[in-house]
Amino acid sequence: MADPIFDDRTLRRVRATYKDMAARPDWDSHLAQSFYANLFAENPQLRLLFPANLEAQTHRMLTAIRYVLDNVEQPDRMLTFLGQLGRDHRKYGVAREHYEAGGRALLQSLRGSLVTLLWTPTVDAAWSEVVGTIVGTMADASDEEELPAFWDATVVAHERRLDDLAIVRLEIDEPMPYYAGQYVSVQIPQRQGLWRYYSPAIPSNPFGQIEFHVRRVPSGWVSPAIVSETQVGDRWRIGAPLGALAVDLDANRDVLMIAQGTGLAPLRAQIMDMAMRGTNPRVHLFVGGVYPRDLYDLETLWHLAMSNPWLTVVPVAEHDEDPWWNTTPPAEVPPGLHQRLHGPIGKVVASFGSWADRQIQISGSPSMVKTTLYALRAAGTPPDVVSHDPLF
Known part of the structure; x- marks a missing residue:
């Protein structure tokens, strides 16, 4: 220190x-x-x-x-x-x-x-x-600082995973060094002059490939345009990496990760980065949504869990069933993996105890982070073992 x-x-x-x-x-x-x-x-x-x-x-x-x-x-x-x-x-x-x-x-x-x-x-x-x-x-x-102030990138894929959620993949002109778990600012051609923060959902790589998970904010200026208007070939500008979410591999402590919605992105990137290593601490990842349909990336997480025995994925939904208008049935949980729990994610995680012996990361909306922090502290979790990004 x-x-x-x-x-x-x-x-x-x-x-x-x-x-x-x-x-x-x-x-x-x-x-x-x-x-x-x-x-x-x-x-x-x-x-x-x-x-x-x-x-x-x-x-x-x-x-x-x-x-x-x-x-x-x-x-x-x-x-x-x-x-x-x-x-x-x-x-x-x-x-x-x-x-x-x-x-x-x-x-x-x-x-x-x-x-x-x-x-x-x-x-x-x-x-x-x-x-x-x-x-x-x-x-x-x-x-x-000797690195560029920003990097330019081209959209190579835009997938509407939900009606209000898109996965955007880009290739950066020059690879951008960032640590899995960090976040960056982005500017899109549809909203010149406006920058918004998003976390890459994959680790940095030498090919300059990067991926963002973006959910539309109803009153937002930028996220609706990303979800509804972004097209392959669009040119984005990406600012310098920020943030310090990271797993301390030398701490000799297991890890608890708690994500809600697209807050999954920085935790997903860290897990993918860890999957390229030989030895890792145990990781419990609780990933939540309002409805089961909001667990939009469960299949990727299940594949990671099945190939990495140190990873446990626990899906959580506040409601046990999807709204009536959703016609896509939830994916079947693979044998041996954790069944979905239901309830507010902070309350669900805290019901297992204080997790005081873990490195803990929380990622989601400001309200989700605050309520989860409150639930963990009420369960006896020391504040100094918990990390989260500034609540922009």
Whole structure:
């Protein structure tokens, strides 16, 4: 573990004021509005670096801020995240002076988020140190990175696995190095200027092949276009890899993976990567959906389980039967493999105990991750054995 970045007094002041801010209704949305107002007032030319609609950008920014502040006492996790974020922002053309302007705007917004009596000179100094670390880490990582800011890729297959879910396969012009379990940002020709995060569902390979599982978000801008409009031959742009979900093969601990819907992708990629190794820890993969039909990739997982005795796949559906309008019968479970369970996936997993002796990964929607974390903690699972990506 890395040495602490901040001294105890700085951490106490930041923790106390962050707790005070977070307790206020809609503090994060007010912080974001103030940040953009301050940033664009001082640097009107920077507005061109942002999309016309700031809603998605605001959500990602607030998620990143919360993630950093929640992990301010875990230097390894915080610095890794900030470094990756800095490298990822190169695709927007962000330079060091832009980070410095953002840091000034963020500090000004933070100062306005507390009553004057609470924002003392010592508190100001503590937050200035934290914001300076955030800005400096991102800018340094951006300056030091030698890989491209993004890669271009061609769609070679588009499969509608469900009416609202597509599997998209692409070939990248130049192979992109990423670790199984990471996620990337993508931009599609139908929605120029909008970037969205998706996890590759297969490990990196020297041929530049990559696969994404995308489910349509009803109110989304990008996912409906990917599911309904993407065609073979489309040219996508893919940003630098992010995230740190990974199995520690040296930890001498077995693994629990919990996935809901297309959250399966980063866990699937890791399992495929592990299948190419000789020795692995035991892995229990619980994969869930609302209905049995939502377990869209079970046959692939069953093939992996049948050829890798260290892998156990447990399908879970909240409802035991498909809706009446679904005419495709569920696939038959191969002999010797686990039958489908039903119920909320977090509750089902927690019913087996605390899993405290495992490395645990959770991947799915923000609400699924939160409810699963709650269920596991109620069952006695220590928080430090659980990993998940920032909840964008």
